[in-house]
Amino acid sequence: MPVQFAAPGVYIQEIPSGVRTISSVATSVAAFLGAAPRGPVNKAVRIHSFADFERNFGGLSADSEMSYGVRQFFGNGGADAWIVRVVKDASPASRTLLSSTAANVLTVTALDAGVSGNDIQLRVDYTTALPDSTFNLSVIRSSDGRAEQYANVSMNSADARYLPDLVNGVSQLVKVSRDVPQATLDGLPAGTSTSGAIADVATVIDATHTDFRVVVNGLPSVTVSITLPADIAGGTAIQRLTTLAAAIQAKVRAQAAGKPALLNFTCTRTGSTLVLGSGSGGEFSSVRVLAGARNNAAGVLKLGAAAGGIEADAVAAIRPARLPDPATLTSGAFAANDLDALPDATHSSLRISLDGYGPDLVDIGVAPAAGANLGAKMADVAARLQAAVRALKPGNPAYRDFVASVQGSILVLASGSRGAGSAIAVSAAASNDIATGLHLLTGAVLSPPPTDAFLGGGSETPYAAADIYPAFIGSRSKREGLYALEDVDLFNLLVMPGITDSGVLTDAASYCQERRAFFIIDAPPSATDVATMVQSASGTDLPKSDHAAVYFPWTHVADPLKNGKPRLTPPSGTIAGLYARTDGSRGVWKAPAGTDANLSGVQSLALTLTDGENGSLNPLGVNCLRTFPVYGAVCWGARTLRGADQMSSEYKYVPVRRLALYIEESLYRGTQWVVFEPNDEPLWAQIRLNIGAFMNGLFRQGAFQGSSPRDAYLVKCDRETTTQDDINRGVVNILVGFAPLKPAEFVVISIQQLAGQIQV
Template sequence: MVQVSYPGVYVQEVPSGVRTITGVSTSIAAFLGRASKGPIDKAVRLLSYADYERAFGEPHPQSDLADSVRMFFANGGTNCYVVRLAPGATPAVVTLRSLVPVPPGQAVLVAIAKAAGTWGNTVRMEVDYDTPNPDESFNLRVIQEEGGSVVQTESFTGLTMNPSSSRFAPSFVTQSSSLVDLELAAAMGSATDSGSFINTLANSFAGFSASRRPLRNPLTDPAGATDGAGIQAALNALFAGGETSFDISVNGSSYVTVDLSIAPALPATIAGIAGNIESKINDMLATLSPAPTVSVSLGTNVAGFGRFIEITAGNGDESAVRVRRAAANDIAGALMLGVDQGGIEKPRWSNFRPAPTASLMRLGDPTTPGDIGFANDVLTIDQNAITQITINGTNVALNTADFNIQTTAGTDPWYMNASGDSAVTGDNDGIREKLRIIARAINAEPDLGFQAEVWGYHLAVLATNGALGNEPTTLSTGTAAFDATLQTNVRQYSLGQDVGDFTTNGSPGTPGGNPTAGAYQGSEANQTGMHALDPVDLINLMVIPGDRDVTESVMNSVWGPVSVYCQRRRAFLLVDPPPSWTDSNGRPQVVQDTGLINQLRATMVKDHAAVFYPRLKYNARGLIKTIGPAGAIAGLMARTDGSRGVWKAPAGIEAGIRDIVGVNLELTDRENGVLNKKGVNCIRVLPNGIVNWGARTLDGDDDFGSEWKYISIRRLALMIEESLYRGTRWAVFEPNDEPLWANLRLNVGAFMNSLFRQGAFQGSSPTEAYYVRCDASTTTQNDRNLGIVNVEVGFAPLKPAEFVVIKIQQMAGQIET
């Protein structure tokens, strides 16, 4: 109501009361049966047969499900749901171990096939640490094979074991993958239990950052004196050259800049120097809220080389220490401190990463900042002089195209590791680049037969000659034989079995038993079996394809409950003929014993179901097999609905069945006549092709006299019921009086008139074709007191011309009277 306040013109929009009722879809099919893979007891929507292959894989050898769905789409279907049944099936499982402790490592992640069945035994996984921070994150590649060919690949990069990260591996992979779920192994505790995995520091080490270039004095002395005064002199020499600052972040905080040259000056003892650096870092971190803290040490003296700076988180969740170069006067590059400079940065929980599927170089325990794993012997890789390395007696060339580590370019080659630093050498002067060259060379050598993953993983970069400011061309890894530093692992982990040192508790997937009546019926409470369709908004056709391991008696016990379910969902059940309907000579036993028909429909809601006979022949990948016709008929109904309307019987010369090569028996006219009167729809071979030649429900026996004799009438009524049910919900809680009744008559009448104009009803005028009543005669005062409004809708359906009778009469001649 417009509130008028001043003289003038007011405009008010008045609702018209028109609420358009849209006819629902009439040909959404639902299929239940066994498949080779895919989710169990879950309705999966498919819009093509290619969707079926992606979701459910190759056809199950004993089930007709896949080929029934294929025939549905081939005959005109466009939309269906498939529910996979696999009672008692189990998924393929394997548990992945970490690198530490030294093998077998700790069980960290359980990989479980996304759905039960033997298909999971074909799933493989590859793990690598080839990430921007190889000490923190990892990549996972999941591969599924069928028939020796890769059919699906998924790649997940930058995963972590940090439970607060958005790329926490168990959560991220489980939510993103269609092949596997990842769970924490039992020994890891719960990622949701505040008392176990997340908050128990004992489950991991405190995050730390360690330099990779040792401090020594004098800078030109290869012996590398490591007393406090020597370290003091080494750092002061860097300060004198203007290298004083670095940026640091602790536990994910903002970065702050630390200047090591400010007062107080460095003392001359190892402990004093560490305390001095620690105080300067913590002073800057104190400006943050909350304020993290760190502890600093100069590590263990490495004879002949020096000491390494180690910065470890000291409070909070102790998750990480990250160092980057300062905008000015940077010292991080000279010390190789921070991952971008080639240093080691191990966040908390990184020791729980699964071991890489490769042969990798491991030196020391990554959970201990000072243990970077030096051995007595030294392997030297000289970028200027080395031509090859020898592994297990096999020579791997390092001085030829693609794998050449020799170079003389650059003035500080050991930390030129970022793209663009050295275009002359193809960015191959940096630490990780050299290691990648070595790894690629090993992987490319066919005689070795394994992968090498050596870049960025616990490799100590130690100078054996030259000055700190002009790092030499020698990389020492700590052992005399290169293969002694390699720990062999498999190329791929396999679901369902243990392979190598880094998997355990592998259990293969099992296919489950044969579908039982209980498996088809399922549980409404658990939404299994046919009740897996409960969450689906609308289904119109139900098909249960045959299964060679399911007996006729089991199927006969299934039809009744399924037909009741269809009645409740306003859907229509399409039934395949039982094997007993055809005798051993390939002739229709059902013609001789029509009691078989009564046995089939004894427990069924007869007006919501129809049976089609005989079985169809089709080409199954080069073999001629037979299949029940229900899937093809569902597609035919969809095609007929789209071209003519649901009120047109899906039968006649236009009702050709596609994607088949014949029928398993050809019925005669007289056999067809017997079966048609009993409500059996026959598929006939006619001169124009193989067609459906029947349109009766199982209530269409001539002896029954049912008003729901024909499929088209029943399905038209179901469509009207569902459309009106959905299209009149707006009336709930509206005032129950004549304005509401008039609106209901208007909207329902408009919907029925649109069907009449499309030719859905008998009659030459709307009054002959349908009526809509909603007034005081349909809704009494008592109904209104109870909150009830009654709408009565009647229609005159079109019945199919099942028998065309042509009368011919001879004219006796012209007789004048």
């Protein structure tokens, strides 16, 4: 903006030079379409190495020509590619996880549709900082060992560790959804915080242990200060604990400030423990006990997970149950009177083995089962059996987490460990046996665990010959197949290894023309000899486009999946890599052909061509691959599909067409600043300056014919190209011309004998 002159002095201002550098675009970014073992369907994914392809799409597959083409592309000099996986139909694998009450709570779905998702296994455990409220989820893809772990996660959507928020959009393997209706969330019981067993509060509460903080439903914490001795008054330990519970409840409610969760807060004594409960249930209900800012009493009262307490949020009821499942032993059915006299002095023991440990003798006591009916008596026996087994080996997870439960009229025993190593066995005790009376021998059913909890239901239908067109040329509006590349900003080379359907090739060539890209086409697999290839090139099998080129014959490459045995593969991936290598070493204006254009990784060609056979194909615009002594397999042609001699196309040669595309794309992107600028001579001068500088740079690199810039290129933008009528319509016309280099296809050497000089 103009400098405002106020006080006398020196003023400095910067004046724009009008120079706007036009950057060269990439020339060999390849786009591959085809089948792959896994990966997203109809979505372009950018990769920079074959290792990236292995990570994202599963690497080589015998059913995927694209996988071999991508490998050859990078092996021949390619460095940048977009991959689009194409299948006819595919559905993702998924698994619905159940809560401990067998309700659907969480669905895990593979990101990649197809059978590869069935290879993903899940593990759920509760070894977290809050083991009674949160859980850990592990996701492992067994095919390559890729694993993701989400630790200390919650089913509470307001929690910072809410599982869907952590997984969706972050995970490279799965997405998750919570399958709990709102009515169920609203009906969840209030969250609680239960202390450990307290012998006598009078012995642990003193002047230096009086304060702790309580966080209810995520609200700001409130401080509880115990008043001595009034808040622990009472003649017995139970009375003192009851008094303290009432005092804590009153002190929290006194700070409610109208919040229902605090206003209805509860604190009760259960046995020798304190149970703090939120005043409102639902998804967000929870109680957390934190250390006091001073005179901390949370530790001595065993309140809070860190002090040995149990904090169970409302959403603990909708956590997924631990996975994989444990080994279980289901008893035979109990009759109504089976436990009327059991256990007794001669029926109290059994032997149990978990995960191969033991067998160990378990004694559940001689007292008869307590309860008014069979269900209550079975529950009493199950509780006694569970406690006795857990006490045997507290350090062994199989024993420590052993569970005995009642399901109707049967008893279910479950190992505390999970997965393939989980095992359980019960046998009769040598004396005082009760295993028979509990129906754990005759009629019992052992249910070994699954190897692991895998996703399932993933399926895919590979495209057959009749499906190639709809699979590869999908809906443009849905961005399927070829049109998945709509999401790609720039690609220069299109490769569909092994795809030779004429309809697909025609549409793909048209799309390349639209996107200023070049299409590398494989010869039809049926063209196993020169005559058949001549027929294909002369007919309608191939699009007559100067944005495409065809290469013949197919190649043999070493197949790592078969110990290096030669595999017949289409040459397009190899040629795309050759294009990239030539662009990097010589420039896009150099024909990707000749003795320097060796085909790396190619062991042999499907057909060895002679000069005469090559001579019958070259005039038709078919680029031949040849094998020469010393040089090996090389590319020996550089014509587009309008390169047939009879067509007389100005874009007969591949390097000429690709150079034009390169210039067009670079100028298209480099002149965006011109839009909405004042359309007059100052703008035209800047255009001539900037485009001229770009073209002169190419000239200095040897991209054009001529010994001087005047002979090599032309940039014109003035009153002659842009008339007043154009200006009125908002149009500026720029004329850019260039003299391309044509490849030396035919080298003519004239040889003449010199007659000896005759003396006259």
